[in-house]
Amino acid sequence: MALQAALLPSTLSVPKKGNLATVVKDTAFLSVSQKKVSSLSVRAQVATAPVATPGSSTSSVDKKKTLRQGVVVITGASSGLGLAAAKALAETGKWHVVMACRDFLKAAKAAKSAGMAEGSYTILHLDLASLDSVRQFVDNFRRAGMPLDALVCNAAIYRPTARTPTFTADGYEMSVGVNHLGHFLLSRLLLDDLKKSDYPSRRLVILGSITGNTNTLAGNVPPKAGLGDLRGLAGGLSGPNSNGSAMIDGAEEFDGAKAYKDSKICNMLTMQELHRRFHEDTGITFASLYPGCIATTGLFREHIPLFRMLFPPFQKFVTKGFVSEAESGKRLAQVVSDPSLTKSGVYWSWNKDSASFENQLSREASDPEKARKLWEISEKLVGLA
Numbered sequence: 001m002a003l004q005a006a007l008l009p010s011t012l013s014v015p016k017k018g019n020l021a022t023v024v025k026d027t028a029f030l031s032v033s034q035k036k037v038s039s040l041s042v043r044a045q046v047a048t049a050p051v052a053t054p055g056s057s058t059s060s061v062d063k064k065k066t067l068r069q070g071v072v073v074i075t076g077a078s079s080g081l082g083l084a085a086a087k088a089l090a091e092t093g094k095w096h097v098v099m100a101c102r103d104f105l106k107a108a109k110a111a112k113s114a115g116m117a118e119g120s121y122t123i124l125h126l127d128l129a130s131l132d133s134v135r136q137f138v139d140n141f142r143r144a145g146m147p148l149d150a151l152v153c154n155a156a157i158y159r160p161t162a163r164t165p166t167f168t169a170d171g172y173e174m175s176v177g178v179n180h181l182g183h184f185l186l187s188r189l190l191l192d193d194l195k196k197s198d199y200p201s202r203r204l205v206i207l208g209s210i211t212g213n214t215n216t217l218a219g220n221v222p223p224k225a226g227l228g229d230l231r232g233l234a235g236g237l238s239g240p241n242s243n244g245s246a247m248i249d250g251a252e253e254f255d256g257a258k259a260y261k262d263s264k265i266c267n268m269l270t271m272q273e274l275h276r277r278f279h280e281d282t283g284i285t286f287a288s289l290y291p292g293c294i295a296t297t298g299l300f301r302e303h304i305p306l307f308r309m310l311f312p313p314f315q316k317f318v319t320k321g322f323v324s325e326a327e328s329g330k331r332l333a334q335v336v337s338d339p340s341l342t343k344s345g346v347y348w349s350w351n352k353d354s355a356s357f358e359n360q361l362s363r364e365a366s367d368p369e370k371a372r373k374l375w376e377i378s379e380k381l382v383g384l385a
């Protein structure tokens, strides 16, 4: 059913099951660019469209003068940074963007209202709060027959005022479950696809943040990030139904703001561990970044209204860390495709003139021993070990 439906534009998909929720779940991931191009014809486009682009200097393939269109998967491309980066990359004509989103209709509307050209993107269903959904996404992506040249782990949720945890389908605390564990499984599975790609500069990018780095002022605003000895994660990160804690460090009290910041440390540690384990053998570039404070995105949707009102002017005029969604999208697009950003294992940031530089991670966010331990526990939690 999946392959067959993949050939159909979403609007023509025939519901096979009775209720609407199931229909959306079953068909949304199969869907498709606005131009009603089938995934396979997208593949043909991808394979044939010769686009002149500056090659990177990391592989023999880049001796080619022309390059096929690249295919980039971006999670959480239905709003904020992910959408802005999707638009920036699609607009170059060098990239076909696979928008991996939990809400198909929202993503379709977002792409349209952002003015993304028909045929420049495909929407596939991915709910990072379910490891089954992650596996299903990978299957569907492979069935669509596209190569994978870059993966961007961008989606995230932030529950700033939550004092009680919520849980993913697999029973893990939601912020760490979505932001870290879902992406961890996705990256591990799609690594094989990146390895197979003949694209000259293949990249795996994971969003980090300044608030996960305690070597900065922003990282010292309470509650501070900290993974401790990872005992809560090792205990399964599930509050109500086990003796374990919902916090990575094993704290008794749940703190939604800290859980997000902790998840960002996990993202940055994972990028470095991927680099250590796979860069040399595969040539894949692993990178993370802090794109600036994009104070207007949906990330702050659960924050109190007063915060949402004051945060953008505070960042614009007081910290001067504010960056627009469009500018942040360009920054992320650079990390995906700029020929000068091929170095692996780097956490990128931008200075006041919007020039990129290699930033320094905090001690904890660059601790190799913690990264290894995090890797091993995460493997168990997502069923890879």
Ligand code: LMG
Binding pocket: 160, 161, 162, 221, 222, 223, 257, 310, 313, 314, 317, 318
């Ligand atoms: C925790 O609070 C929450 O408890 C947790 O649930 C979670 O949300 C977490 O990290 C997320 O935050 C953290 C707490 C840290 O931060 C705050 O409470 C932020 C308050 C922000 C602003 C409040 C605005 C009040 C308005 C006052 C107006 C004054 C105007 C002055 C303007 C001056 C301009 C130069 O708290 C701390 O770390 C303590 C820090 C102490 C406060 C320092 C204040 C400095 C800056 C002020 C900012 C003001 C903003 C205004 C807007 C400007 C417009 C031009």
Ligand code: NDP
Binding pocket: 075, 076, 077, 078, 079, 080, 081, 082, 100, 101, 102, 103, 106, 126, 127, 128, 129, 153, 154, 155, 156, 157, 178, 207, 208, 209, 210, 290, 291, 292, 293, 294, 295, 296, 297, 298, 299, 300
């Ligand atoms: P947004 O809330 O605008 O975007 C987050 C995206 O993640 C949305 O598309 C959302 O989908 C998606 N998402 C949430 N939960 C899931 C899920 N379970 N499965 C699949 N997708 C999901 O936030 P931002 O654009 O600000 O954040 C993007 C990234 O940038 C995050 O990794 C964040 O940590 C990072 N970042 C943001 C900063 C900022 O200042 N905003 C600063 C530093 C880093 P939906 O649209 O359906 O809700």
Ligand code: PMR
Binding pocket: 158, 160, 209, 210, 211, 212, 217, 218, 221, 257, 260, 261, 264, 292, 293, 294, 299, 319, 321
């Ligand atoms: Mg922060 C000094 C610079 C600076 C920067 C670049 C940020 C970024 N913040 C800075 C400073 C401060 N912040 C100061 C001085 C305060 C106390 C008033 C402050 C407060 C604050 C709050 C309450 N800031 C926040 C919050 C949030 O809820 C956001 C958060 O922590 O989300 C996890 C946030 C952020 N500040 C930032 C950035 C980028 C965020 C969004 C967080 C992220 O995605 O990591």
